[in-house]
Amino acid sequence: MTAVSGDGTPPEDLGITVQASIYDVAKAAGVSASTVSRVLSGARSVRPESAAAVMAAVEELGYRPNQLGRALRRRSTQAIGMIVPRVDNPFFPSVVQHTEEYLRLQGYALLLCTSNDDPGIEAQRLDMLTERQVDGLLISPCHQTRSLPAVRRAAERIPLVQLDRSVEGETYDFVGVDDAGGIRQLITHMRSLGRWDIAYVGGDRGNWSGAQRHTAFLAALDGSEPDPERVLLASFSERWGREAAERLLTSPTPPDAIVCGNDLIALGVLSAAARLGLRVPQDVTVSGYDDISMAVLAQPSLTTVRQPVEELTRQAADLLLARITEPGREPCTLTLPTQVIVRGSTCPTHADEGPLHAGGAADGVPGVHVAR
Amino acid sequence: MTAVSGDGTPPEDLGITVQASIYDVAKAAGVSASTVSRVLSGARSVRPESAAAVMAAVEELGYRPNQLGRALRRRSTQAIGMIVPRVDNPFFPSVVQHTEEYLRLQGYALLLCTSNDDPGIEAQRLDMLTERQVDGLLISPCHQTRSLPAVRRAAERIPLVQLDRSVEGETYDFVGVDDAGGIRQLITHMRSLGRWDIAYVGGDRGNWSGAQRHTAFLAALDGSEPDPERVLLASFSERWGREAAERLLTSPTPPDAIVCGNDLIALGVLSAAARLGLRVPQDVTVSGYDDISMAVLAQPSLTTVRQPVEELTRQAADLLLARITEPGREPCTLTLPTQVIVRGSTCPTHADEGPLHAGGAADGVPGVHVAR
DNA sequence: ACCGTCGCGGAAATCGATTGCCGTGAATCA
DNA sequence: TGATTCACGGCAATCGATTTCCGCGACGGT
Known part of the structure; x- marks a missing residue:
């Protein structure tokens, strides 16, 4: 059954050869397909000679099991x-x-x-x-x-x-990070630097992260009035960060700190600030979220929240x-839990000088890690 | 055959329900599995009433075809x-x-x-x-x-x-870009800016791109001596770019231009230059390869080769x-073919000022495009 | 009225691998 | 010696869908 070749015509080698099935191996080894399966899976003991014959046939034909057939039968892919x-x-x-x-x-x-x-x-x-x-x-x-x-x-x-990220309206298994906590820590950090006029540039609230981080920002401001001009939401992209920062920083009353919804946005913000001739962190401090690998290389390096x-x-x-x-x-x-990584974009003392490969040192605040 | 439920026990709803097969649909619709298959695939005409019954059963049971079975039979996934x-x-x-x-x-x-x-x-x-x-x-x-x-x-x-990227030693179908041409164009560009002491920081020669670009760099230097101190190869990463640039730029005779094997390396180089207090492009010009989205946002924006x-x-x-x-x-x-995108990291006149959303203009050299 | 044709439906083979079940021969035990 | 276990091998069913082949009834043509 299901013999594969030997139909008289020469091999006619064209790139792709027909795959050998377990029956072809069985025939070549002079055993049944069951035995081949058992040799290959080790599900049951097989006489050494049979096993050797099977292995030889497998080698000879270059047999590779078809995972479709296996998955169908096993009910597991x-x-x-x-x-x-x-x-x-x-x-x-x-x-x-x-x-x-x-x-x-x-x-x-x-x-x-x-x-x-x-x-x-x-x-x-x-x-x-x-x-x-x-x-x-x-x-x-x-x-x-x-x-x-x-x-x-x-x-x-x-x-x-x-x-x-998670959906809302039904609960399924979910592993996330303490988005809100990260934002809270950042705000605390900004305030400890004497920055009180903090703007937020985030992604849209459609997805989990966007909503969590934005909500956390508003909550962390509790006392202060949430000036709508200070909260800009669109997308998690560098382009948006740049655009939003341009708007914020050219206004008559620019903020003295910008908290971003993620690192891409923050990189866009840094780009706009540099272009407008503003110094970070002296004129405005900036923070990101995620700690992507670019964050440490940015000019200045980016204070951010590291997700585990x-x-x-x-x-x-x-x-x-x-x-x-x-x-x-x-x-x-x-x-x-998340961890704030303090770098040059908020902390002038950690600006990007000194040896390139220096390690960081904790500064005593729990959950906050000062890098480089 | 292969009935799915109706074994007397109550449904006992636990998260996952057993999948309905085409036979379950057939039974519910009062037709054969062949007919269900034909309705769903439209392979042959089916009496409207049968089709309606099938569709109703599909809906009712939430039937979704098992692609494993289909692929096995069709011999195509x-x-x-x-x-x-x-x-x-x-x-x-x-x-x-x-x-x-x-x-x-x-x-x-x-x-x-x-x-x-x-x-x-x-x-x-x-x-x-x-x-x-x-x-x-x-x-x-x-x-x-x-x-x-x-x-x-x-x-x-x-x-x-x-x-x-391609393997060597055998030819298979391959779609690549003119890596060598891109590097040649960059060198020409650098020289047109009066830069003659050009260093190369690339990835290792193990992969196609690394080998092509490095070879092209050496070839483009033809006349000049290939100073081994000027050619550093390791990996296609920001980290390596930073490390290599630190070495090059702190040497007694730093190069006046650095051509990088890709944009990540170039971003690392820019980072090192900024840290060492060197101005790009005045003190040293830098180019990347790939035109990733970060390239336009870097400080300064990165001259690079765009792959189509x-x-x-x-x-x-x-x-x-x-x-x-x-x-x-x-x-x-x-x-x-590739295209050189000239930006601020080589060309001071294109430094990152002016309106953020300005378009670029071709500068007359074929294959070279001046952006922003 | 008879013979093709057409529309439609179903039975069964098939894709490739796994596995329950049974059979056979040898070894073990009473 | 006879009974029981054991090792091993093969048959055939099975997973789920597709497709070939065949049959049945209706219809049109002559």
Whole structure:
């Protein structure tokens, strides 16, 4: 059955050769397909001669098992699907890198997709991965509410864990960071430097991070009046940071500090400040969020909030594996602590001079780390 | 056969519900599985009443076809595997983004993997994707020679196209850019500014881009002596750029221009220069390669070589689709032209002042574009 | 009235691998 | 010696969807 070659015609070598199936191996080794399967999987003991014959045939034919057939029968693809909003924000590649590495050690392959911050594309990807029978899903939903229907649909069929961002209106497993705490710490830091007129440039409130950080900013201002001119929201991009900073810094009453929704925005702000001839941190202090690798290289280097990426991905992966083995468990939410990294964009004493490879030193405030 | 529920026990709703198969739909609709398949695929005409019954059952059961079964039978997964060396170099995310978008329009899903610049991991990923029966592979091999065995093994079974980087020793379809031409243009540009003592800071020669660009730099120097102190090779990272620049610029005879192997290196160089109190471009000019989005925001903005990413991905995807439909065709190599983007890091007259959103203007030299 | 044709539906084979079940022969034990 | 266990191998069912082949009834043409 299902013999593959030997139909009389010469091989006619054209690039791609037909794949040998387990039956071809069985025939070449003079055993049954069951035996081949058992040799390869080690599921049951096999006579050494048979095993040797099988291995020889595998080698000879260059046999590689078809994971489609295996997955169909086993009801497990040993693959995890992952969906992140963007890959041009360095934070997510970093998350992806760690996740892939960790899951590989657990014997899973990672299938990565991008939603491009579009709930429609995200839903397509979610459906695609579901139909391809991944064993689990990791997702940073691109929108708090508009992502919900597709996330719900997927979670009904497949173990799903959210990381870094979450949807609202239903609770699924979620590993995030203390976004609000990070912002609060930053504000405290700014005020300790004598900065009281603090502006906020953030992403839109559609996604979790944007909403959390903005809300935290407003809350941290408690006493002060929330001047609408001081709070600008649009997108998590350098371009927006630049544009917003231009608006803020050319106004008659510019703020003396700018807290940004993430590092990309902050880099845009630094760019605009430099262009306008303003000195950072003397004229205005600036902070970011995420601690991407560019942050330490910026001019000046960027004060920011570091998310514990490795911990984040490990916890999310563990949560997913737990839900795979035990689908009925209660949804659980983990919030990891963040850490403020103080650099030159807020602290002149840490401006970018001195040896390039100096280490940092804690300055006594819990959760605040002074670098370089 | 394969009835799914109705075994007497109550539903016992725990998170995940069992997936309905095409047979469940058939039973609910009172037709055969063949008919369900035909309704869903539109392969053959079906009586309207049957079709309606099927659609109702699909809706009712929330049926989603299992792509594993479909792919097994159809011998096509409608998925393309892609492997890039890193995702923390913004150039590749950009390539990925465009590729995914284009392939989606052609009805393919993209499964993305990262090799982390490690030929061993790359080989694993290649095998994994091959065993999962992707219809084609797109790869930027992380190493010119060490990637060859795994690439060969994969290409023997599945249509494969290389993009941006290639292996050596065997020719497979490849879409790249004129790396050498870009470097030559940069050198010409530097010399036209009166800079003759040009240093090169690049990635290692293990991968295609590193080797091409380094070789081109040496070749462009023809007359001049290739001072080994002036050519530093290690990795395509900001960190390396910073370290190398520190070495170059603190030497007794610093160069008056630094050509970098990519933008990340160049950003590191700018960072080191600023820290050492050197002015760019007055004291030293700096150029990058790739035109990542940070390049325009750097202080000063970065002169660089733009790769035609969209064209690159479109051509690579088209080549792959062509090879899928016609596996026997001759391997083909495409080399796309690059374009130098002149910005503030080489040209003081284009320093970063003026309106933020100004467009650029061509300065008459072919292939050279003066931005902002 | 008879014979093709057409529309439509279903049974069954198929894709590739896994696994429950049974059979066979050898070894062990009473 | 006869019974029981054990090691090992193969048959066939199975996962879920597609597709070939065939059958049935209706319809049109002569």
